[in-house]
Amino acid sequence: MKLGIIKEVFKNVFTKPMTLLFPFERLEIPERNRGEHSFDIDTCISCGACARICPNLALEMIEAPPEMKEKYPKTYPQIDIGKCCFCGLCEDTCPKGSIKLTTNVFLATFDKDDTVRSPMSWNK
Amino acid sequence: MVEKTFRSRFRTEVDGSDAPPGADHHIFIGPQHPWAEEPAHFIIHLKGERVVEADIRIGFNFRGMEKAMEARTWRQNTMLVPRACGICSAVHQNVYVRVVDRLAGVEDQISERARLIRMFSLEAERIHSHMLWYGILAHDAGFDTMLHISWRDREIIMDIVEDFSGNRVNPSLMLPGGVKRDISKEKADKAKPLLGELTKKVEYHKKVFVEEASIRNRLEDVGVLSKDDAKKTSPNGPTGRASGLPFDIRKSYPYELYDELDWKLVYYTEGDVLATTLVRIDETLESLQMCKQILDKLETSKGEILARVRPRIPAGEYMTRGEAPRGEDIHYGIANGTDKPERYKIRAPSLGNIDATLKRMDGEYIADMPVILRSYDPCFSCTNRVMIVNDTTGEKMIIGQDEFAQKAIKAKKYNRPFF
Numbered sequence: 001m002k003l004g005i006i007k008e009v010f011k012n013v014f015t016k017p018m019t020l021l022f023p024f025e026r027l028e029i030p031e032r033n034r035g036e037h038s039f040d041i042d043t044c045i046s047c048g049a050c051a052r053i054c055p056n057l058a059l060e061m062i063e064a065p066p067e068m069k070e071k072y073p074k075t076y077p078q079i080d081i082g083k084c085c086f087c088g089l090c091e092d093t094c095p096k097g098s099i100k101l102t103t104n105v106f107l108a109t110f111d112k113d114d115t116v117r118s119p120m121s122w123n124k
Numbered sequence: 125m126v127e128k129t130f131r132s133r134f135r136t137e138v139d140g141s142d143a144p145p146g147a148d149h150h151i152f153i154g155p156q157h158p159w160a161e162e163p164a165h166f167i168i169h170l171k172g173e174r175v176v177e178a179d180i181r182i183g184f185n186f187r188g189m190e191k192a193m194e195a196r197t198w199r200q201n202t203m204l205v206p207r208a209c210g211i212c213s214a215v216h217q218n219v220y221v222r223v224v225d226r227l228a229g230v231e232d233q234i235s236e237r238a239r240l241i242r243m244f245s246l247e248a249e250r251i252h253s254h255m256l257w258y259g260i261l262a263h264d265a266g267f268d269t270m271l272h273i274s275w276r277d278r279e280i281i282m283d284i285v286e287d288f289s290g291n292r293v294n295p296s297l298m299l300p301g302g303v304k305r306d307i308s309k310e311k312a313d314k315a316k317p318l319l320g321e322l323t324k325k326v327e328y329h330k331k332v333f334v335e336e337a338s339i340r341n342r343l344e345d346v347g348v349l350s351k352d353d354a355k356k357t358s359p360n361g362p363t364g365r366a367s368g369l370p371f372d373i374r375k376s377y378p379y380e381l382y383d384e385l386d387w388k389l390v391y392y393t394e395g396d397v398l399a400t401t402l403v404r405i406d407e408t409l410e411s412l413q414m415c416k417q418i419l420d421k422l423e424t425s426k427g428e429i430l431a432r433v434r435p436r437i438p439a440g441e442y443m444t445r446g447e448a449p450r451g452e453d454i455h456y457g458i459a460n461g462t463d464k465p466e467r468y469k470i471r472a473p474s475l476g477n478i479d480a481t482l483k484r485m486d487g488e489y490i491a492d493m494p495v496i497l498r499s500y501d502p503c504f505s506c507t508n509r510v511m512i513v514n515d516t517t518g519e520k521m522i523i524g525q526d527e528f529a530q531k532a533i534k535a536k537k538y539n540r541p542f543f
Contacts, residue, residue, distance in 0.1 A: 005269055005336055018276060032290035032305065055200035087203035087296060092304065101290075 029103040034086040036104040037079060041119055044098040046074035050090035058083035059090060068120060076119035081107055143169050147176040151490065155184045159264070159494050162502060170490060178485040180478055190468055197463045198224055198300065198437055206294055208470060209503055211256065213294045214249040215448040216470070218242055219455040222379065224300040226442045227459045228433050235427025238302035239380045244418045245289070245297045246380075246446075247411040251322075252281045252293075253449035254404040254411075257501050258329070261401060264494040265342040270332060277325040284315045302430035312419045319419075323412045330405045333398070343398040347484040347496035350395055359480035361451025361473055362407065363500045366400040367480075368393035373447040387414050397499045435463045448473045450501045474503045 020026060029035070051059040061075040077090075077099070090099050109115055143150060147169035155163035163184035169176045189208060193201050205220040206213035221242075225231045255278040262270035282292045288307055289295035297303050333339060349359070354367035364371055370391040374382040390406040392399040443456040451473030460466040477500040484496050 005332055008273060009269060018279075030287045030290060032287070034290045053197075053199060055196055055203050085203065085207075086291075088290075088304070089199070089203060092299075 029105065031103060033103045033105065034088050034101045036081065036102050036107055037084075037090070037117075038100045038102050039077065039079075039117075039119060040098045041072065041076055043096045044076055044119075045096055046076060047095065048075070048077075049093045049095065050077050050099055053089045053093045055087065055089065056083045056085050058085075062119065064120065072119075078116065078118050080116045082112065082115035144177045146171050148172070153493070153497075159497070160502070164502060166497065168485070168490065168493065173490055175485045175488050175490060175493075178482045180482060182478075190470065193468045194465055197435060198459075198465060199435060199463075201465065201468070202299055203296060205470075206296055209448075209472065211253045211293065211503065212249060212448045212450065212453070212473075214245045214297070215446050215453055216455075217296065217298045218246055218380075219444055219446040219453050220457075221298045221300050222444050222446070223442050223455050223457045224433070224437065226444070227437045227440050227457065228300060229438070230301050230431050230433055233431040234302055235425075235429065235431075236381065237306075237422065237425040237427045238429045238431075240418050240422050240425055241303045241305075241307055241429065242298055243380050243382070243385075244307065244415060244422075245285075245295050245303075247415050247418070248281055248285050248288075249295075250411045250449045251408050251415070252278055252285070253501075254408045255281070255326070255329075257449075257498075258333070258401055258404060261343075261397075261495060261498050262339060264498045265339060267339045267342070270329070270339065273332075274329055277322060277329070280318050280322045280325075284318055287311060287314070299430060299433075301433040302428070304430070306429050307419075307422055309423065312422055316416065316419055319412055319416055323409065326405065326408050326412065330402070330409070333401055333405065340398065343401060343495060344396060346397045346492050347488055347499060348394070348396045349480055349484045351393065353483050354395065354480060357480040357483050358476065359451070359500070360476045361448065362400055362403045363451065363477045363480055365389075365391040366403045367395040373445055373452055377445075379444070379446060385414055385417050387417075397495050400499050436461065437463070437465075450474055450503060451476055472503070474500065477501075 046061070048061050051061050058080045059077045060080075062078045063069070063075050064072040086101065088101055091101050107115075149170040151168045151170060153166040153168065154160050155165050165181040165184070167179040167181070169178065189204070193204060196204060202217065202221065202224075206217040208216045222231075225234060255274050259271040259274035259278070262268070262274070285295055286292050288311060289297050289305065297305060333343075349357075349363075349367045351368040354364055354369055358364075359367065359369070360371070368391065370389055372389050373379070375389050387410050390403055390410060392403055437459040439459055439461040441456070441458040443454065445452055445454045447453070452471075453473050454471035456469040456471075458466040458468070481496065481500045484499065485493065488496060
């Protein structure tokens with residue numbers, strides 16, 4: 001085995017690189033990935049379980065803006081992605097399955113305020 | 125003589141006034157140093173090129189996690205505890221949920237399937253932690269090819285963990301009462317051939333470490349910790365098993381379903397750095413075959429994966445431990461009948477291995493320091509729970525944990541600064 005590790009080096013010279021050219025090709029993210037949340041406001045029953053269980057207090061129950069108050073009279077969760085630790089407890093505790101964690105992991109923003117998602121503007 | 129040999133090495137004077145006699149140079153490594161990824165301060169007393177004695181100071185990365193746990197509920201802490209350590213997150217979570225299971229009295233309701241999934245998470249973590257470690261060891265020994273090879277192959281197990289749990293290093297699969305997510309048959313079938321492939325690669329890694337002269341000469345007979353010294357300094361985990369102390373919590377005090385699996389305890393008697401490496405590589409192979417057994421057992425096992433646990437935990441206290449990749453992980457929790465813990469204490473494995481590693485350095489060359497310091501898999505993000513606090517006024521202050529807690533409570537009560 002004098003040449004053992006050298007053989008491995010030569011083998012690697014002729015194989016494809018492990019890395020990918022990111023924006024053009026990307027790895028598939030598994031469906032269980034805990035990424036950005038999706039929220040369905042129509043199924044939400046405003047129980048507040050998600051806000052109570054959140055370890056980082058990233059979720060907060062707020063009221064809908066005045067123009068939408070008629071349609072959505074209760075309080076709904078607003079999330080600060082900057083505080084979230086993506087543990088998925090809100091997803092587990094939601095009785096109606098309104099909150100789900102998706103595979104979107106590209107959450108960097110230029111402005112710190114952009115990390116806050118109001119219940120109306122969450123993606124569905 | 126006894127006093128001199130086993131004086132506490134966690135304490136040393138800044139001006140070097142308590143340096144051992146005969147030392148003519150003192151080398152300070154850390155807290156910020158290219159060798160170390162994590163902050164620890166090593167003081168190495170030298171005579172010529174040989175080490176006379178070494179000291180350590182830790183506590184640069186204290187995060188107040190135990191205090192933070194008292195402000196959160198038991199359920200929320202399930203997601204805080206794995207953050208104690210960057211690599212061994214599942215084992216911290218496992219020991220924590222076992223404490224909560226016992227305190228809540230649901231220990232016998234946890235199904236076989238949930239226990240098997242917990243064990244898979246633990247063993248997968250042991251595989252990727254050990255592979256990471258011997259890659260870094262090779263890097264410290266100046267053998268970067270091995271670093272790249274082992275880290276490349278480590279991606280296989282990382283992909284499996286990510287597929288099962290949704291995250292690479294922080295699977296967070298466990299909850300009090302069971303596990304969060306099931307491992308379906310399709311996922312298990314997808315993982316089995318990958319585990320076989322990884323086994324072949326790890327066998328090749330072992331071959332490199334055993335047969336390749338350049339790495340073997342660097343590690344063999346370096347930093348020998350004899351069995352007698354090991355008994356005195358009481359290392360745990362792979363560090364102890366390399367010195368001929370065949371002690372593994374999984375075998376000695378089986379938890380989950382480790383007594384139902386077929387596996388053997390790995391230990392070596394040489395005590396040098398090569399032995400610690402081989403212990404870990406053999407354990408990786410052992411864990412790989414355990415993972416295969418678990419996936420086979422999962423096909424037939426039935427049961428609910430999550431038992432109901434009430435948020436309020438009845439008053440009581442319980443201590444338990446588990447075998448982390450680095451050694452013995454001890455958790456102790458006190459419940460007071462509310463939904464928050466009264467007190468929670470974590471003893472992370474690296475702390476138990478520091479004394480043995482400092483003993484290992486005596487009489488070695490300074491050039492061998494990187495590999496010896498690496499030999500116990502230092503992980504200070506989880507170790508720094510011992511508080512040796514220097515005051516800002518320049519006055520030196522060493523306080524214990526209880527005193528710190530009292531001070532913190534008083535500072536909060538009377539709204540005044542901590543010191």
